[in-house]
Amino acid sequence: MKIIINNTSMIPIYEQIVEQIKALIINDELKENDILPSVRSLSKDLKISALTVKKAYDNLEQEGFTSTIHGKGTYVLASNKELLVEERKKEIETDLEMAIQKGRRYGLTDEELKNLFIIILEG
Incomplete structure (x- = not known):
């Protein structure tokens, strides 16, 4: 399992872990019943606090992505991929x-916003 932490990001490290594990589940790189690295192992690999990894794992469990069995580890649960994709779409929509609101505050027209979006989309 490959997780990359961006220490300069404004996104908290535990959220970066959560989002990357969710992405691995959506992309079928992590499947139902796969075991995640132990909290200690992942914290050592990422050179971060075990408490940060524990917080990420707790969030994943609260959101229904994993289940932790004391003494055995944290396992990936069966997931509704459509629900995950829909969650991501809603986040992007927001x-x-x-x-768009910011563009309008700066005086851009809808046409200018559309053109800007197309330019960015085309890369």
Whole structure:
């Protein structure tokens, strides 16, 4: 399992871990009943606090992605991938709405916003 931490990001490290593990589940790189690395092992690999990894694992469990069995480890649960994808789409939709509102506050027209979106989309 490959997780990359960006120490300069404004996103807390535990959230980076959560999002990357969710992505691994969506992309079928982690499947139902796969075991995640132990808290100590992952914290050592990432050179971060075990408490940070524990917080990420707790969040994943609260959201229904994993289950922790004391003394055995943390396992990936069966997931509704459509629900995960829908959650991501909603998050992107929210970000786009905020960008549109910001553009309008700066006086851009809808046509200018569309053109800007197309330019960015085409890379």
